[in-house]
Amino acid sequence: MPELPEVETIARGVDKRVRGDRIVQAWFASHPQPFKTPPARQSKGLAGRVILAVHRTGKHIVFELGAAGGAGDARGRKALKRAEAKAPAEAQWIVHLGMTGRLLVTTPESPVARHTHARLALESGRELRFVDPRRFGRLEFRDLLRGAAFGAPGAEPLTIGAREFATLFRGRRLAIKAALLNQTLLAGVGNIYADESLFQAGIRPRRRANRVSRAELERLRLALREILTHAIRLGGSSVSDYVDADGARGFFQLEHCVYQRTGEPCRRCQTPIRRVVLAGRGTHYCPECQH
DNA sequence: CATTTCACCTGGTGGC
């Protein structure tokens, strides 16, 4: 399940591969999911555009796109890389991977995987593909000349300050873990990193958000920042079959303290890790270390 | 409005 570190890893990998390339043609499947923008409008909007940059916002991957020039544009990819900083984006393609979504950069001849919902033919001769068995992902196209740029509703956990972080939870009576998962408050935290950061901060997932002290919230903010940063460095957590744009697995799953360690000894105190269901999700914590 | 529940999907697992 891609969360912030996995999405960041994928966005960096895709950026490295396709920045400066041009979308020659785009094909989309015909079923309604996973398209936030109708597929016909997406393929029309993407065709001919240069990819200026690819980056992450929350759990979304955002492709910044230039004007739809013809194939006759003589500028090479290197020149476009240099021009990127100056050229304002005129459109965006926004990819949310949901639970099982993958972005692949392949050759056109490479066999098309089952559940491939989008194929973008690039001028370099390669192909960018979106594969998502469960179709929980979302693909959206935005024309910035006619509408607003994409912005994640929630704050970025890597850069949010202490005061703003504390404000997010003020007056909220829901469980602190449910609040962490709410993307309109914080953008990018999912089930794995919610459980791991609550463990590191020593806070029980079921505690009501407004009953968590200021000092504990600050521990939580720092734990989140540290864990997310560390996970990005390790290429994310590979649970089930997650891989990055290179097909490489991440390594942070080896450092999980509680997530999917039900019954196993706590790394800090040896007490068996407990599992409960909270907000409809498997939730893991140490009854000894978290209060 | 705040909060909770559930539907959306498919693949993998475990029981029989």
Added chain:
DNA sequence: TGCCACCAGGTGAAAT
């Protein structure tokens, strides 16, 4: 071996 119930969880709509 085959069949089926069940689980996984990000998101957004519907219900409370």
